[in-house]
Amino acid sequence: MFEKVLIANRGEIAVRIIRACQELEIKTVAIYSEADKEALHVALADEAICIGPAKATDSYLNMHNILSAAVITGAQAIHPGFGFLAENSLFAEMCEECQITFIGPKAKTIDEMGNKVNARRLMIEAQVPVIPGSNGAIDSIEEAKKIAKKIGYPLMLKAAAGGGGKGIRKVMSEEELATHFSSAQKEALAAFGNGDMYIEKIIYPAKHIEVQILGDHFGHVIHLGERDCSLQRNNQKVLEEAPAHSLTDQLRQAIGETAIKAAKAVNYQNAGTIEFLVDEYNEFYFMEMNTRIQVEHPVTEMITGVDIVKWQLKIAANQPLLLKQKDIQLTGHAIECRLNAENPAFNFAPSPGTVSTLFLPSGCLGLRVDSAMYQGYTIPPFYDSMIAKIIVHGKTREEAILKMNRALLELVVEGVTTNQLFQIDLLTHPSVVKGEYDTSFLQTTFLPNWSSE
Structure with missing residues (x-):
């Protein structure tokens, strides 16, 4: 070590x-x-x-x-x-x-999977189902129009080197494609130094399901179950839960096995995530691979009892992954809410400043708060606005929702504006409580009807 x-x-x-x-x-x-x-x-x-x-x-x-x-x-x-x-x-x-x-993984793997066009090609070769789309990078708007006609609208225009929601545009028509192609390309070039774009068919309605994987240096790969990350705003995740309550046991097994196949195809080492879209007919499609630890990894740790960061360290030190797939049992349900220093009432504008009063929820089994915040800490304006993650675990999804609601109500952060009340309203929305939501829910259903008052 x-x-x-x-x-x-x-x-x-x-x-x-x-x-x-x-x-x-x-x-x-x-x-x-x-x-x-x-x-x-x-x-x-x-x-x-x-x-x-x-x-x-x-x-x-x-x-x-x-x-x-x-x-x-x-x-x-x-x-x-x-x-x-x-x-x-x-x-x-x-x-x-x-x-x-x-x-983390080898530089070659980061390169292979970081470029979304290349990742699509590798997954097709590995017989992993991918979203219908362009076979390679698109060089011009004329080429984009030809491919779009073949695929059909609506579609997603995406940056090949993208991430974090940048360089992505939803396109409903040829007129919109002409408008968005240049702006998305410029945004991608500024954010990633690479302006390559590609097109994918929109899978709608859909669930955003991602599978956590671990692989060692000896060819052993396992998965730690899946997370539902469908509650998103501007392609940024807001609330995550595990396991995905919408999956049948049969579909869960199929997605997990496919994630392992994808990881083995690129000789993946360390922790990573395979992201899928699942449509209304329970067909699933590879979207991308994240070659790193993710913000939402704690919900997986909660339901598996596996410390993912410790295994990152052990694998990097060339230790074998001692866990077998049969050792991974998903127990109960976990939810994570991202607490951001931002003002939802003003288009989620960042709210840096000094935390004058702070009380973090605690006092029960299955509650965890990951944060670098403390009373008197000044949140700088230069970085991401996330200041804490509240994670809960319950025997059932219903228990987890009630526990998270209690934790959010108990939380006190003064001196800066946060999305605390926004998260409470989202968590307790009838559709979320029932699990009846998809990737469009927050943006098209919840936000238009939400008020901060």
């Missing part, structure tokens, strides 16, 4: 990784920007080193500074968390060149 690990991230995921390292008796190094000098991950780590100014491109995305920090502190491995450099194949390669272990 590693003696010292550098965490190339911030916020709650950095804290989460530090805690896992402490329980494995691994020393930790925190990196921080000038804006994060008073951050919790800095206080919890054994060592901390400033890597640059507040702007992410000068700090958390500064590969040379991060690697220099690892070398200076003698860290043997780097955990990238999620976001920032987590799916950057160049950074993974640079770690390898510096003889520092990148805690």
Whole structure:
């Protein structure tokens, strides 16, 4: 096992990784920007080193500074968390060149699966069902129109190197395609340095179902069940639950086996997620693979009892994955709500500032809060607005909903505006309580009828 690990991230995921390292008796190094000098991950780590100014491109995305920090502190491995450099194949390669272990898959795998066009090709070769769409990157609007006529409207225009909801447009007609193609391409180029676009048929209505997988360096791959991530706003997940209550046991088994097939096709190592869309006829289609830990990993940990971050560390240290598929039993139901410093009443505008009063819910079995927030902490305006994740586990879905509602009502955050009440209203909406929602529900049904008053 590693003696010292550098965490190339911030916020709650950095804290989460530090805690896992402490329980494995691994020393930790925190990196921080000038804006994060008073951050919790800095206080919890054994060592901390400033890597640059507040702007992410000068700090958390500064590969040379991060690697220099690892070398200076003698860290043997780097955990990238999620976001920032987590799916950057160049950074993974640079770690390898510096003889520092990148805690994640190989750079080649990140490249193969990070480009959505390439990932589609690989999955087709592996006989994994994919969403009908273009066979490769689209070079021009004229080519896009030809493919769109063949596939049929409505469709999704997507960035090949996309992620986080960027470079994605819903297109209802040829006129809209002409309008959106250029803007989506420019957004993708600015966000990812790659303007390649591709087209997929819209699967509607659909559920967004993702399967958590673990793979070691010896060809052993298992899945840890699935999560329902259908409640989204602007292609960003808001609330997640596991297992997916809409799946039959037969469909659950089929999706899990397909996820393992997909992971083995690219010799996947470490933790990752295979994302699918499931239509109203229970047909499922591969969307993409996330080659990193995900924000919503705690719901899977709750229903399986498997510490995914610890297994990331063990696998990266070349230890075999001792878990067998038969060992994975899904118990009860888990829900995660993302608490953001934002104002839902004003188009979810970010709300940075100082947390003057804080009370986090607690006091019962099956309740977990992942956060880097504390009373007196000043939330900087430079990064993602997520400030906490509230996760609950119940024997049934109904119990989990009631427990989450209690936790959200108990939560007190003053000094900044949050989406707390928005989450309560969403969680208790009759359609959500019944499980009768799909990927369009939040945007087209819930939000138009929601009021902050």
